[in-house]
Amino acid sequence: MLKQKIILIGNGMAGIRTLEEIIKKDPHKFEITVFGEEPHPNYNRILLSSVLQGDASIESIVLNSYEWYAEHQIELFTGDPVVKVDTSVQTVTSQNGISRSYDHLIFATGSNPFMLPLPGADKEGVIAFRNIQDCETMIDTAKHYKKAAVIGGGLLGLEAARGLLNLNMEVEVIHIADYLMERQLDDQAGKMLKEELEKQGMTFRLNAHTERLTGKKRVDGVRFKDGSQLDADLVVMAVGIKPNVSLAKDSGLEVNRAIVVNDYMQTSVENVYAVGECAEHAGVVYGLVAPLYEQGKALAEHVCADQPLSKPGYQGSIVYTQLKVSGVDVFSAGRFQDGEHTKSIRVHDEFEGIFKKVVVENNKVIGAVLFGDTSDSPRLLTMMRNEQDISKMSKVAILPSENESDERESVVVAMADSETICGCNGVTKGDIVKAINDQGLTTVDQVKACTNASRSCGGCKPLVAELLTHATGEEASNQKEPICGCTDLSHEEVTAEIKDKGLNYVREVMNVLGWSTENGCSKCRPALNYYLGLNQPIEYKDDSTSKFVNERLHANIQNDGTFSVVPRMYGGVTNPDQLRKIADVADKYNVPLLKVTGGQRIDLLGIAKEDLPKVWTDLGMRSGYAYGKSIRTVKTCVGESFCRFGTQDSIGLGVRIEKKYEGLSTPHKVKMAVSACPRNCAESGIKDVGIVGVEGAWEIYVGGNGGVDLRGGDLFAKVATDQEVIDFISSFLQFYREDARYLERTSHWVERVGLDHIKKVLADDETRTQLIERVELALTGQQDPWNEVLESKDKQATLYEKKEVEVIN
Amino acid sequence: MTQVLNEPIYVAQLHELSVGIGKKVTIDCLELALFRQENDDVLAVENRCPHKGGVLSDGIVSGEYVFCPMHDWKIDLRKGEAVAPDVGCVKTYNVSIVDEAVYIVVKE
Numbered sequence: 001m002l003k004q005k006i007i008l009i010g011n012g013m014a015g016i017r018t019l020e021e022i023i024k025k026d027p028h029k030f031e032i033t034v035f036g037e038e039p040h041p042n043y044n045r046i047l048l049s050s051v052l053q054g055d056a057s058i059e060s061i062v063l064n065s066y067e068w069y070a071e072h073q074i075e076l077f078t079g080d081p082v083v084k085v086d087t088s089v090q091t092v093t094s095q096n097g098i099s100r101s102y103d104h105l106i107f108a109t110g111s112n113p114f115m116l117p118l119p120g121a122d123k124e125g126v127i128a129f130r131n132i133q134d135c136e137t138m139i140d141t142a143k144h145y146k147k148a149a150v151i152g153g154g155l156l157g158l159e160a161a162r163g164l165l166n167l168n169m170e171v172e173v174i175h176i177a178d179y180l181m182e183r184q185l186d187d188q189a190g191k192m193l194k195e196e197l198e199k200q201g202m203t204f205r206l207n208a209h210t211e212r213l214t215g216k217k218r219v220d221g222v223r224f225k226d227g228s229q230l231d232a233d234l235v236v237m238a239v240g241i242k243p244n245v246s247l248a249k250d251s252g253l254e255v256n257r258a259i260v261v262n263d264y265m266q267t268s269v270e271n272v273y274a275v276g277e278c279a280e281h282a283g284v285v286y287g288l289v290a291p292l293y294e295q296g297k298a299l300a301e302h303v304c305a306d307q308p309l310s311k312p313g314y315q316g317s318i319v320y321t322q323l324k325v326s327g328v329d330v331f332s333a334g335r336f337q338d339g340e341h342t343k344s345i346r347v348h349d350e351f352e353g354i355f356k357k358v359v360v361e362n363n364k365v366i367g368a369v370l371f372g373d374t375s376d377s378p379r380l381l382t383m384m385r386n387e388q389d390i391s392k393m394s395k396v397a398i399l400p401s402e403n404e405s406d407e408r409e410s411v412v413v414a415m416a417d418s419e420t421i422c423g424c425n426g427v428t429k430g431d432i433v434k435a436i437n438d439q440g441l442t443t444v445d446q447v448k449a450c451t452n453a454s455r456s457c458g459g460c461k462p463l464v465a466e467l468l469t470h471a472t473g474e475e476a477s478n479q480k481e482p483i484c485g486c487t488d489l490s491h492e493e494v495t496a497e498i499k500d501k502g503l504n505y506v507r508e509v510m511n512v513l514g515w516s517t518e519n520g521c522s523k524c525r526p527a528l529n530y531y532l533g534l535n536q537p538i539e540y541k542d543d544s545t546s547k548f549v550n551e552r553l554h555a556n557i558q559n560d561g562t563f564s565v566v567p568r569m570y571g572g573v574t575n576p577d578q579l580r581k582i583a584d585v586a587d588k589y590n591v592p593l594l595k596v597t598g599g600q601r602i603d604l605l606g607i608a609k610e611d612l613p614k615v616w617t618d619l620g621m622r623s624g625y626a627y628g629k630s631i632r633t634v635k636t637c638v639g640e641s642f643c644r645f646g647t648q649d650s651i652g653l654g655v656r657i658e659k660k661y662e663g664l665s666t667p668h669k670v671k672m673a674v675s676a677c678p679r680n681c682a683e684s685g686i687k688d689v690g691i692v693g694v695e696g697a698w699e700i701y702v703g704g705n706g707g708v709d710l711r712g713g714d715l716f717a718k719v720a721t722d723q724e725v726i727d728f729i730s731s732f733l734q735f736y737r738e739d740a741r742y743l744e745r746t747s748h749w750v751e752r753v754g755l756d757h758i759k760k761v762l763a764d765d766e767t768r769t770q771l772i773e774r775v776e777l778a779l780t781g782q783q784d785p786w787n788e789v790l791e792s793k794d795k796q797a798t799l800y801e802k803k804e805v806e807v808i809n
Numbered sequence: 810m811t812q813v814l815n816e817p818i819y820v821a822q823l824h825e826l827s828v829g830i831g832k833k834v835t836i837d838c839l840e841l842a843l844f845r846q847e848n849d850d851v852l853a854v855e856n857r858c859p860h861k862g863g864v865l866s867d868g869i870v871s872g873e874y875v876f877c878p879m880h881d882w883k884i885d886l887r888k889g890e891a892v893a894p895d896v897g898c899v900k901t902y903n904v905s906i907v908d909e910a911v912y913i914v915v916k917e
Contacts, residue, residue, distance in 0.1 A: 521883070522869040522876035545829030549867040549878040552830075557878050561864035609833075609867070797825070802833040805820050 003031040006303070007092055007102040009082045009247070011036025013045060014276025014292035015108025016064055021300030023072055029304065032074045033100050035092070038131060039079035041066050045131070046289055049156075049324050052135050052163030063455070085251035087269045104303050107248055107259055107267070107274040111241040111287065116151065120213030126235045129160040138236070142167035145233030149173075149222050151210060153180040155323055157238035158197065162325045164236070165201055172203045172230060174210060174222065184321050184332040188348065189355045189371040196328050196353065205230070241287055243278045258285045263313030265299040275299055282316055290423045291317035297426075318384050320423065322374065331374040334367030334384055335359060342366070345395055347402060356399060363391040365398070375401045378463060382419040412467045421467065422453035422460045432464060436471045444468065483742075484523035486515045491741040495531050506532065506543050522548070527742035530629070533665060534737060537778040544799070550627040553799060554785045555612050564605040565615055566624035568662075571636045571654035571674075572600030578621065585618045598706075599633035599671060601626065610802050616786040622662075623786045629743070630665045631672070631733075634658040635683065639676035639693070646676035648693030653722055654682075657691075657729060663782040664775070666733065667740040667749075671706075685712050688746040689729055694718075698725050702732060702758075703750030711747040714755050731768045734775035735761060817905055817912035824909065826851060831866030831875060839915065841902060842866035844875065844886055851904045851911055852886040859884075859897030 006022070008015045011034050019032060036042075042064040050056040069076045077094060084093040091101045113128030115121055125141065127134050138160070141148075146169060150161045153175030161171045173180075179190030180197075194204055209225040213235055222230045243258035254260045254268035258280035265273045265281075275295040277287055286292065298314035320333030336359050338344060347356040354372035358365055358380065365383045370376060376399050383390065383398070390398060400414050412421075417430030435441055435450045444464050448454050454461045482488050489497070494513065503509045506528045510520050520528070525546035533540045544552045555563035569578065582602055586594055592606040601624050607615055616623075625632055634657045637643065639650030654674040673682040676693040684690030686706040690713050692699040697718050704713030716732075719725055735758065740749040750758065762768055789795050820834050826845035833856055834841045842856040842865045852873065856865050863879030870876075873886050883892040889901040903914040 517871070519871040519874075521871055522881055525869060525871070545870065548869065553867070557864070557867060559861070559879065561862075561867070798827045798830055802835065803821050803825070805818060805834060805836045807818060807837055 004029065004103040005101060006030045006032045006104045006106065007100055008032065008034045008106045008108060009085075009092065010106075010108035010110055010276070010278075011038065011040075011042055011076070011078060012108060012110050012276065013042065013063070013289065014110065014296055015106060016042040017293050018106060018108065018275055018296035018299050019072075019074065020064075021297050022304060025300055025304040027072070030104075032072070033077075033102075034069070034074055035077045035080055035082045035094055035098075037079070037081040038133075040132060041069065041076070041078070043132065046324075048129070048132070048135050049159035049163055051132075052129075052138060052160065053166050053326065054163075055326070058132060058135075082247060085247065087251055087272060090271065103271065105272045106299070107253075107272065107278055108276045109244040109247060109278045111243045111277040113237065114240040114242045115237055116210065116239055118210055118212055120215065120219065121237075123213055123215050123219040124217055125215070125219040125233060126213060126237065129156055129236050129238050130241075134236075138164060138234070139167060141234045142169050146170060147172075147232050148234040148236065149230055149232035150236045150238060151222075152238035152240070153177070153204070153206070154183065154238065154240070155181060155321060157236070158193075158202075159324055160236050160238050161202055162197075162200070164234075169234070170203075171201075172205060172232075173197075174205050174208045174230075176207070176209060178207050180204075180206075181323070181330070181332075184336075185330070185369055185371070186337060186357065189330070189332075189357070189369050192353060192355055192371050193323075193328065193330060197325070200325075200327065241277065243280075243285055245278055248274070248278070256280050256283075263298070263315065264302040265295055265314065266302075273299055273303075281314060284316060286317060286319065288317075288319060288321060291319065293424060293426065318381065320377070320381060322377070329370070329372060329374040331370040331377045332368065333377070333381060334365075335361075336367035336369045345398065347399065356402075358398060360390065363389050365390060373401055375462075378419060378421055378423070378460065379415060381423060382415075385420070412463055412470060421463050422451075422455075424460075425452040425455060427451050427453040429467065432467055433471055436468060441468070442472060483527055484521055486510070486517045486520055486524050487513065489513060491527070491531075494528070495535075498531055498535050504532065504536070504540070506546050520546075526551075526629075530665060530667065530742050534778075537774075538781060551629065553609065553612065554623055554627055554789065555607070555609075556627050558605060560606075562606045562608055563612060564603050564626075565607055565612065565619075566597060566601045566603050566626035567619050567621035568624045569601050570658045571634055571651050573636075573651060573655065574602075581619055581621070585615055588618065589615055597626065597633075599626070600635050601633060610800055613789055613796050613800055617790060622784045625663060628665065629668050630663060631658075631661040631670050633671060635671070635673040635687070637675045637677075637679075637681035639674075643676060645679060646693070647695050648676045648698065650674040650676035650682065650691075650693055653691065653698075653725065656722065657726065660726065661729070661733065661779070663785070664733070664737075664779060666737055667742050668745045670733070670736075670746065672729075686710070687713065689713075689732065691725060696720065698722075700725065700728055703747045703755070705745055705747035707745065707747075709745075709747060711751075714750065716755070716759070727768075727772060728762075730775045731762050731771040732758070734771040734778075737775070737778075738771075817914055819910055820913050821911045822909055823849065823851070823906060823911055826911070829870050831868065831870060833864070833866040834913075836913070836915065841913065842875075843904075843911070844870055844873075846873065849906070851906060853902040853904050853913055854884070854886055854889055855900040855902075857899065858882055859891055859899055860895065865899070 041062055044061040044063050047056055047061040051058055080094045080096045082092045083095050093099045113130040127137050148164045148169040148171050150157045151174045153173050161173050164171045179187050180193050211223050211225045213219050214221040214223055219235050222232055245255045245259055248259045249255050258278050259267055259274040261267055261274050261279045261281055265275055267274050276292045294317050295314055318334055323330040342359050342361045345358040357369045359367040364387050368380045415429045419429050421429050431451055432453055441447050447464050454464050483491055509528050529543045529546040549557050555565050591604045595603045597603050634654040636650045636654035639646040670688045672689045673684040673687040674691040675682040675684045684692050686704040690701040690704050697720050699718050700716045701713030702716045705711045736746055826832050826843055828845050828847055832843045840856040841853050844852045858865055858877040860882050863877040865875050867878045868875040875884050882895050890898045905912045
């Protein structure tokens with residue numbers, strides 16, 4: 001059977017969303033062709049202001065890449081608008097003469113910016129703010145000109161003005177009404193908005209009637225009806241949009257303000273539909289994203305249905321809007337102006353710059369304006385959609401953010417699972433929580449990719465983030481996390497049992513504590529091995545079969561199965577002898593790559609496993625411990641010995657620290673650094689323990705991490721002497737060794753247990769002394785692992801030798 | 810090497826293998842990993858993880874499974890299959906032990 005053909009006129013958000021809905025329902029039912037006027041794939045027009053404001057790149061606002069069209073076998077013509085439609089034989093023809101026939105034709109031609117018909121509006125430097133090209137023009141203009149005027153104090157005008165400010169232009173907003181965003185805000189909120197934006201550097205001319213734009217070829221100013229003037233090198237008109245209906249009119253469709261459609265988005269002509277800003281439903285033309293998506297869904301349901309639908313179809317949308325200007329939170333929805341039968345709840349805090357108004361009619365919320373704190377917006381929208389009876393609700397239940405008790409619950413917690421978080425894409429709290437839990441999502445971007453939430457206007461991003469913190473954070477604090485799938489016991493329970501029952505071997509722990517697997521796995525065995533060693537630092541015999549290869553072999557495995565070797569250089573200091581040895585070894589073993597590591601050591605990469613003992617023998621240096629969950633390196637700056645700014649002997653202290661804690665095993669790798677001045681050349685701010693020298697003192701930072709989760713360290717203490725630094729490190733490291741879960745970096749541990757808690761524990765003299773004693777005990781008997789291997793033929797044979805079998809033909 | 814196919818090839822003495830530590834064995838250009846079990850059985854597989862070629866003999870051994878040292882895939886040493894949710898498999902080889910001498914059969 002031949003596939004039915006769909007042609008979409010307009011490659012924008014409404015049309016492509018309709019196609020997405022259709023493909024979701026039935027990926028193979030239709031053969032689809034798209035004609036678009038702009039030379040781009042489908043992008044998120046709402047985020048153009050973010051591009052202009054420098055918060056997003058043009059590439060990042062593309063919603064559907066060319067690959068998406070290819071993947072769904074959609075024929076796409078960009079930069080080639082349809083110019084003719086023949087509804088009698090069901091064909092369309094494009095500007096470039098491409099002709100296609102259709103079974104279903106969708107108009108999604110959107111709208112054009114409305115340009116005021118002022119004298120001079122055709123001059124160079126007068127533009128709208130509607131597409132990527134406008135955006136690019138503004139960015140280019142800002143490079144050569146200084147003064148900009150924006151005509152229109154609505155949503156779009158203010159977002160454009162903010163963008164131009166970011167481009168270092170002087171911006172004056174010209175507005176015809178006596179307050180800003182008069183279609184979305186009441187006068188009170190409008191005035192607060194003006195004050196806020198003035199603080200950001202915008203200037204305003206309200207009640208202003210533009211008469212003409214002046215200038216020769218290029219615009220140079222604006223003249224007003226009262227005779228006053230304004231210099232401007234760029235004029236952006238953002239006074240509104242008008243539906244793009246000329247093609248529809250020419251094609252014989254019924255057009256009022258826009259293309260007239262019924263609840264199934266059908267136009268007056270058979271098999272022709274319209275969605276988005278070019279459509280008029282029940283007398284309303286929408287210019288916001290959520291309604292367009294709801295229309296797309298209704299249309300998709302209709303064209304995919306084999307039988308005529310019994311469903312009611314599209315019933316109109318609740319209109320709401322959010323201003324996307326950083327630092328200013330504005331939200332408005334529904335009918336927010338006071339009327340004869342309405343009552344309203346108002347909160348107005350001039351100190352905090354907060355204004356909230358909820359308009360109620362017949363015990364139902366019908367509109368709202370929020371300024372300064374928009375966190376209640378999803379809840380209010382849900383109440384409006386559900387027409388919830390609020391007669392028995394308290395103010396705090398309607399505006400939960402007004403709950404002033406300290407233990408204020410996050411707004412998302414109070415929401416029901418059925419409440420919508422992302423209005424643009426109709427994603428509920430339940431959908432998001434389910435996705436987070438089922439698929440183990442941890443970032444907003446993952447949630448976005450999985451659920452579509454915050455994929456459009458991005459207004460709900462903070463809520464998604466809050467939900468994420470809540471969903472994952474609660475799990476971490478309230479729900480027990482077992483070590484791995486082999487047991488139900490948590491890290492803490494296992495360490496307690498090891499102590500209580502005096503367990504001595506990995507296998508014994510698994511047997512006694514009822515492991516579900518006989519031999520454990522790659523997650524629990526290394527953890528148990530660590531905990532046992534922690535409990536009995538002297539007696540416990542390390543179980544090398546329970547160690548990850550790098551720790552078992554004291555070298556780092558590389559992606560091709562070879563290993564890398566990092567010899568010890570205390571504090572990052574070396575000498576010609578060591579360098580010569582390293583060079584000789586590199587020559588002898590044909591080391592393919594020598595590299596200085598992030599911790600200031602030399603890495604010899606690409607060494608075969610069986611050569612490792614020979615390489616170590618030839619080097620005659622100690623292991624650099626770049627391999628284990630242990631103390632690694634202490635990075636240092638040059639400090640007072642050579643540096644103009646160095647206030648302290650950072651190298652001396654770094655070497656002392658590295659020698660002292662060499663080889664100490666820890667829950668995860670630990671990196672340290674000593675800088676001799678706040679310039680921080682050794683990057684002490686992102687180390688597990690970072691020391692910064694200032695005049696006459698050392699500052700100590702903890703919990704820094706330059707790894708996957710970049711985290712700046714927290715200032716823990718300021719001490720005067722080297723010995724105090726050492727004492728602090730001893731007690732801190734031992735507390736971390738005993739308290740953190742295996743494979744938990746200090747950064748995560750500090751965040752989980754809280755810096756204050758650690759401070760409290762270490763503040764107690766007796767506890768601190770005991771911690772120092774225990775770390776000293778653990779440090780006794782530390783041996784260089786390379787040397788241990790070299791002294792044991794047995795270890796060399798078991799761990800490093802490979803068997804080569806010659807086959808005799 | 811084709812001539813010795815299907816005939817047992819001597820590769821090692823049992824005592825050279827250690828429970829819980831894989832052993833890399835090369836037979837000409839063929840690279841195998843041997844894993845001695847607690848009951849003195851020996852399991853042999855191709856020494857490269859089906860995922861990204863991690864060296865299985867360097868992985869953490871758990872009975873009849875090995876965890877690839879590169880990305881922690883779990884490989885069933887008897888079946889040669891990656892344990893779900895991962896998919897893929899490695900070749901397995903028959904092992905025979907005669908008087909502590911370990912032999913491998915390499916089939917075409």
